[in-house]
Amino acid sequence: MSRPILYGADYSVYTRIARLALAEKGVVYDFEVVDIFGHEMQPPAWYTELQPFRKIPALKHSDLLLYETQAIVRYVDAAFVGPALTPDTPAGVGRMAQIISVADSYAYPWLVWGVLVPERKGTALTDDALDAAATCLAALDSLLAEPFFLGESPTLADLQVAPMLIYLGLTPSGMTLLERHPRLRTWLHGMQRRGSVQATRYPAESS
Template sequence: MGKPVVYGADYSVYVRIVRLVLEEKGVGYELVPVDIFAADGIPGWYFEHQPFGRIPAFEHDGFRLYETGAIARYVDEAFGGPALQPVEARPRARLNQITGLLDAYAYRTMVW
């Protein structure tokens, strides 16, 4: 398998989440800087990776993905290393619930 590519800015909490997941799994990756707040705007080529112009985007062996949760789950399931999600349905559902709550209700308070 080839080395995954993460597209985004190192200051983004969502890009950091993907990078932390890759680090925890022991997966080498390339970070391609994309600054969606640049004065010139979002680079046109980036919309091929993320149609909404958000960060991060991800590519692995020609497979493209966006949205932090989807990327994190893919990395956990596609690569060796320690499992980052519970295997059983109820604990896994609770993990997804907490993640969703933090993203929907706590992001602004915690990050801004």
């Protein structure tokens, strides 16, 4: 089989989730940069043939083309050898899906777009955004089994949440919010030491 090609951008939370899954499985792949905020806020024209909604990431592997992060990471987990990233019990599968849904539906909009983006632009944060971010972190904290979200081994749930909390921690307000949750901070520090996270670091993490 040919080497997979992942299309995305290093600043993208969802591209990073896919890259983390590939790294955790030990998959060698090619990374082709697609900047959805360039070209007058549009990706290159050729990319719409891969992703009709013009979002990132997308994955091409031989004749298979996938878009949507969850489709990509579940394929990567099933198609390649390496540590399983999906639990082997029905309860574990359900809990993993719940955590991923919480991250997608609530954490990403409020932690990234509600706190990170405006604070890094120098825009004042709204009380609604801070309250919603606090609710997201409290919910995630309550779902954390330790040392990983589902116990002894990382799963797709950990890979989904990690980039969102890493980027949240790049801002003073984000750090303040995280300070209220020592268990989440401990989990996040552990994730940041993993080789997959180190290999996919966004340059802003060093600033």
